Amino acid sequence: MPCRNCLISIVNNFLPPEARLLISKDQYKRPAIFLRDVDNDYENEVIAFYSLEGARYTIALKREENNWYVLSNVSQKSRLDLGNKARNLSLAPVKVIGGIKYGYIDNKGQFVIKPRFDYAFNFQKSGLAIAGENNIFGLIDTKGNYVLKPKYDSIDEFSEGRAIVRDKSGAKIIDEAGKEITSKAYNYIGSFRNGRAQFGGLGSSEKYIYGYLDRMGNEVIPQKFEEASDFINGIALVKINDKHYAIINLKGKVLQTFNYNFVGNLGDGLLIFQKEAGEKYGYIDLRGNIVIQPQFEGTQGFENGRAVINAAAGYKTKYGLIDRKGSIVIKPLYDNLNLLGENRVSVGKATDIEKPYMGSKYAVADTNGTFLTDFIYNNIEKYNRGLASASDNKNTFFIDKSGRIVKTMPIVSGGGSLIIQGELIKAFVDNRTSYYNMQGKLVWKQNTTIPLDNQYKVIEQKFNPNKDYLVYYPQIEGMKNKRVQLDVNNKLKKLSQVKDIPGNVQLESSYSGDFSVEFFKKNLLVLELNGYDFPFGAAHGMPTKAYPHIDLVSGSFYELKDLFKLNSNYVEVLSDIVGNMIKTQPQYEYVFPDSYKGIQPNQPFYIDENNLYLYFTPYEIAPYAAGFPTFKIPFKDIMSIINTQGSLWKAFN
Incomplete structure (x- = not known):
């Protein structure tokens, strides 16, 4: 030391x-x-x-x-009074009518804070947790009481006793008591490091530029940089303008400048640099001396004396590992390579050489280039205290630093990750949460039964015939006519994409499906069935969404037309309402010009107690990023055309 x-x-x-x-x-x-x-x-x-x-x-x-x-x-105060209790509370999601509610369990799996939050996150070292309802967030203590009532659109995790919050006016800073520190809102504020946080917004020249705030919200380094990084060991890397980068100290004083096309990643005392656009990358030290000559097509920052480099041009990958002198530690031959910490790396080899985007199998190696396992794992997380979460085609588990499975700890069926949280091990496997103790005993798992009332309930079933095909689908129990119930459940399986899928073959895409109970009243059950199909190698996948409206007495699946009177011309009426909303409401400015031509007779829809919702699929009338454009129409605005004597209306009225 x-x-x-x-x-x-x-x-x-x-x-x-x-x-x-x-x-x-x-x-x-x-x-x-x-x-x-x-x-x-x-x-x-x-x-x-x-x-x-x-x-x-x-x-x-x-x-x-x-x-x-x-x-x-x-x-x-936080450390003494709140730290231990907060560490012993674990976030637990529960499926209910309306979606998911979050609560917190103790080390025995008992709820200490009942599941009542629409959104919630893990408790932090401050003894506080971010939680919210109705799309706004606040802070709760270890008893579940709000110390900061929900009023923000988002709250980031605390760093150095400060958190970044956002509302309609912009980003602000709060302290651990929830008091706003900044005198005004900003377009952007980053997390605190070394007592400084980046802030950004449009400058006088209409360029987006950055400066730094201190913990009291003062602009201690003026907003003048085109790019800015977090402070590390009292220094930060900034871009002043084209081919002009600099190292600054906590007061904003320039300590060193670099005149290159690109300089980046302030890590381990070495910086990535590129002399001119299109040329290869190398590394310089903090004084600008070239330490490793430009020779790589792609580079990552140094961590603990090692850096990942790419020797392949274009969209191809040949990853390897180098030391601080630029010497090759692991030859650049691999499709993936990740620094795992604790002197370990994961090395990935494509399962299909002709189609590397289909995925890789990973081996564990040390940072001296010695391979400790074969290419046997589907994924490997970072090491923490000698353990890393990993998975294969069947299970998720911990591996030790030799890459061997730790059999005395939980081995969970399915793919995902394990993480030690206090005295429990959290498993997020196959998109579901469960907790185990250190001996591998199950303490708590997410519910698979959603009670609707004393008669009806929805049961979650899992369909996982292939490692790249996972569906959770609903099945209804409690209907008096069991034959009708069977027909309803078979239709729900079909709508949920439960179908013949080969098991031991490589699919061309991955598919995941899930459901939620959106609305239930009297005899009407409304489910949301969502899916996501991701073709391997594509820029993004395609989401799907459907809302079966089920009469739990008759077994009928209602359509939009069933809500309206015969000859009511509901298509024209609803088309005009939606068209007017697009024209007059700013929230729909994203709709493609002239793309909306009215609704269809079988337009996708769902209802709740007081409203009708009409929605469109991605790309139909708006960009992919807009998701499913949805239009809310209160029943009171269309009562003249609703069939109040019809079976759909009577099912929930």
């Missing part, structure tokens, strides 16, 4: 300029900096105590190779 004066210098690099190190109470009256193994990896971390704006904080720094990073940075 470095000398004490060196430790003080290292710690100060990670503190806001306004922070002050606390003085220890020992006889030497030295700064409160200590060495402790806080993450049980048998290596000491640097722990320091400091004050800022009247509050006291604890920061933990960890070193990998010659680089330091922040392991944690929390207020002492």
Whole structure:
């Protein structure tokens, strides 16, 4: 470990300029900096105590190779009063009528905070969690009470005691008490690093430019950069203009400039650079000295003395690994290569050489180039304390640093990931959440039964005939006529794309399907069946959506026409309403000009208690990014044409 004066210098690099190190109470009256193994990896971390704006904080720094990073940075009040309790609460999603509600369970799988939130995230070190309802977000404590009532469109995770929130006016900064720090809203604010956060927006020349805020929301570095990175060890890389990059310090002072077409990725003390557009990439140090001559078609930043490079031109890939001198550690022969941390990498080889976009099988290697396994895994996550989540065609599990499956920990059927959270292991496998204890015993899993009332319920069934084909589909229980119930369930299977799919062959695309209970009242059940087909190698997949409206007494599947009187000319009436909404409401400005020609007699639709919703598929009248353009029409506006004596209306009225 470095000398004490060196430790003080290292710690100060990670503190806001306004922070002050606390003085220890020992006889030497030295700064409160200590060495402790806080993450049980048998290596000491640097722990320091400091004050800022009247509050006291604890920061933990960890070193990998010659680089330091922040392991944690929390207020002492949060750490002492809230940290342990927050670590023992795990986010748990539950399927209900209307979609999914989120709550939090303890280490025994019991709900401590009942599932009542529409959106929720893991508890943070501050002892707070982001949660929300009705498309707005707030902050809750470990009892589930709002300490900041929902009012924001989004809230980012806290970093260095600050979080970025967004509302209609823009992005702002709040502290851990939920108080807004910034005096105005910005177009963009990034996360805090070293007491600084990027902010961005249009400048006087109508160019998007960046500056930096401090933790009090002050613009300490003016908005003048075309590009900006986070601060690391007290420095950041910025782009001033074309072929003009610079390293700046926390006060915005330029320490070094670089006159190249591209400079990027401030990591490990080396920067990627490209002299002129179209030329190859190399690496320079922080003073601008060329350390590795330009010779690569593509490069990634250094981490712990290693960097991933690509030796193939165009859209092809030949990934390899180099050291800080540019020497080849793993030859550039592979379709994928990822740094996993803890001196390990995953190396991917295409399952079909002629079609590399079909996917890869991965091996584990160390950062000296020694392969520890064959190409046997479908995916491998980053290592943490000697373990990495991985999966094959059958299961998801942990592997150790030798690449072997850890059989004393959970092995979960299906594909996904495992992560240790406090005293539990969270499994997100085949798009479903479950929790296990460290001995591999199941503690909690997501529900597969959705009660509608005392008679009816919807049961989730899983169809997974191929590794690239996964569907969850609904089946109804409780209908008195079992023959009708069987017919309804068979139709739901068909609508959900449950069909003959070969098992041990490589499909040309992946398909996933799921469902939710959107509405239930009296005898009417409305389900949402959604799907996503992704052809391998395509830019994106194609989503699908359908809403069966099912009468639980008769077994009828209703169509749009069943809502209206005979000869009501509902197509023309609804077409005019939708057309007027497109013309007059700004929220529909994305609709392609002249693309809307009216609705169809069998227009896709769904209803709730008070409204009719008409929707269009992607590309039909709007760009793909617009999703499913949807138009809400209150029943009160069209009562004159609704058949209130019809079976559909009576099914829920």
